[in-house]
């Protein structure tokens with residue numbers, strides 16, 4: 513029913529093969545299904561949304577028991593006050609920060625760690641800007657498999673480090689950036705037989721594609737006109753595009769949204785490639801942005817992401833740190849949606865794309881907010897006015913409230 517397939521040379525491998533890339537050409541792998549043999553039961557089902565609701569399109573035997581802590585089923589909010597300020601009428605936010613560990617990574621990890629269990633792997637590992645490591649630590653704990661995580665020293669938000677530590681991962685702080693840590697963990701997995709759970713692992717992306725399924729289902733099994741999301745290592749944009757493609761191939765939806773990838777100005781190699789070098793990525797050697805989750809200069813899934821952008825007729829743009837923080841504050845104060853900076857890039861990008869006419873004000877646009885506000889409390893403390901300290905008297909309090 514499913515196997516691995518190279519996106520460059522189409523070579524196929526059994527799903528049990530322990531490889532990260534194509535042995536023939538080095539291309540990225542994806543999970544391919546015999547779609548005509550699959551009976552899709554979830555369209556008629558009134559079960560609540562969750563990653564495993566869609567298991568007909570996940571790569572496991574029907575009787576496999578997954579490692580799960582109830583991921584997915586995140587709300588799709590229609591924006592109100594913020595939408596009015598930009599003259600938009602059909603803008604939605606899917607708040608992936610409301611997953612169990614506070615980010616969309618849980619969708620990938622429930623599938624990825626389940627695959628590790630199915631394959632009998634004894635240690636799981638990843639490099640991370642934070643959220644992947646938090647999620648891996650938690651699913652490792654649930655499965656009782658040791659987890660090793662490599663983080664770029666000094667560049668991971670506090671909440672994410674706290675999660676990885678508390679759930680018992682071996683946390684290594686690498687003197688280098690995320691791209692260095694990823695290169696190292698790939699070597700470590702090869703030499704030690706650890707199971708690599710970065711998004712180069714195609715099974716992880718299978719879990720993340722359920723974002724597309726939930727969005728389409730919430731809109732009455734229809735695709736939005738555009739889907740806007742932050743891009744770092746470029747796994748999520750590839751996964752969500754694949755999800756929409758599968759629904760279209762099955763005749764469940766009749767169109768695919770234009771995929772719009774948003775990067776931070778100081779870490780925008782996909783945007784550069786999209787605008788200048790087409791399929792050639794020029795790695796950004798010193799990526800820098802307040803959105804530490806997407807502080808990535810050499811995205812491993814670039815080839816898949818660029819395909820998603822070109823084939824869907826989408827676009828890739830960058831936004832400044834100021835625009836990111838502005839969107840984060842607007843989401844928080846106009847809509848009650850608390851997100852970490854990387855997540856706010858989707859809304860910052862949407863605003864820019866509406867201003868320049870790439871997205872029309874009445875189009876159905878879905879922004880993915882990928883991680884929760886509490887992931888990065890230090891950024892909030894730096895950005896916002898501190899609490900006003902008052903004496904414990906009514907007089908002092910009213911004076912502070914009314915100025």
Ligand code: F0G
Pocket residue numbers: 615617639640641642643644645711742743744745746747748749805806852854855882883
């Ligand atoms: N938003 C958040 C909050 C993230 O943590 C990430 C990636 C992204 C967006 C970008 O997703 O890499 O699939 O393009 N975080 C990874 C990590 C790199 O290690 O947690 P992507």
